[in-house]
Amino acid sequence: MDRVLAEMEFLARSANRGDVLTLVAEAPHDRQALARETGASQPTLGRILRDFEERNWVRATEGGYTATATGRLVAAGLTELSESLAAELHLREVSEWLPTDGLGFDLGRLGEATITTPTQTRPSAPISRVIELIEAAHRVRIFSHAFNEQTLAAVVEWVADGGQFEGVFSAAAIDAVAHETGLRGQLQQLQAADRARIRVIDDAIPLAVTVAGDTVSLLLRDDDGRLQAAVDTDDPEVEVWATDRHGRYWESARPLAESDLAIDD
Known part of the structure; x- marks a missing residue:
């Protein structure tokens, strides 16, 4: 040695x-x-x-x-x-929020990724970056453990303008939406759209990933659920991983039903 x-x-x-x-x-x-x-x-x-x-x-x-x-x-x-x-140097500022499990690709593939973090003047910069990617795409696929009101509103409008949306969400994420009147209404509006399909999976989804066209974006949160960064890349290997992972979740999920958004009295 x-x-x-x-x-x-x-x-x-x-x-x-x-x-x-x-x-x-x-x-x-x-x-x-x-x-x-x-x-x-x-x-x-x-x-x-x-x-x-x-x-x-x-x-x-x-x-x-x-x-x-x-x-x-x-x-x-x-x-x-x-x-x-x-x-590693490129990812160092967000490394503590990168998932230790769930990434099925070489982390080095994110060596030239675009990293967007919140600032004092733009606290929602990561979400704005993801919305920017969505609005530039014709087809968007998402698998996630959480909803964001800003993103959901943008997706509803984008689908109304002709975008194609396929989302898989954890049952916990859907349950959280059911208890927020504004979010529930937006999700119901999205579900009713012809070019949107939403599925629910009972298992946990450890990541929040958006595949917008050829670009993959990961939303990174801390242990308290606070959004810390968006990391996006057009690396082909990452796209293959994200597309495959979305497909696996899609096949094992069930269509979103009105009963999923019902609130027990």
């Missing part, structure tokens, strides 16, 4: 080392090309290449320096670590 840590430290001490190894793993490069692409001086490149040759990570060829099999192995790991750390 000490030797592994020593090699990691060796690479981490100079950004040029990682850049050079990645470049020669992609294609042969001579020293002039490496200097142009990395900005490193020739003396620095000489030291780096000698160190790499001692480790048998690179070799000199007629076409320039190229990575060996083990050099490509290290370069691939370095790239993966770099991408993972970049994703």
Whole structure:
């Protein structure tokens, strides 16, 4: 383990080392090309290449320096670590609210996601972002454990303008709506629309996910249910996961009935 840590430290001490190894793993490069692409001086490149040759990570060829099999192995790991750390840094401000279970995709896929958080001047910014995505789409699919009055009102209006909506909600979410007169009326209006279909699932739904066209949005809440962020991405792998998860919930759910919105006296 000490030797592994020593090699990691060796690479981490100079950004040029990682850049050079990645470049020669992609294609042969001579020293002039490496200097142009990395900005490193020739003396620095000489030291780096000698160190790499001692480790048998690179070799000199007629076409320039190229990575060996083990050099490509290290370069691939370095790239993966770099991408993972970049994703973690991007998600760090919302990491405590990301679900530990329920995400069926590599979290690194959110490394370039759009993150929208509440501010003093725009406390409902995450909801506004989701509504913006909904209004730009022709078809929207949702699976969620909660309703938001602002979002529900926007969906009702969007469906009236021709949008196609398919939502799966937990029974707990429907029950909460049944006890809010305004929300109940909006949901009944949505249920009556020709282009909207709503289903109910008795099991818990751990996430609030919206698939608006090709974009997937996750609403993140804290332990007290307060909305903390919206995270949206058009990454294809995330879209496949969200579409598949929605389909699974849809198949196991039942259509929303008027009795679901009845209030016991």
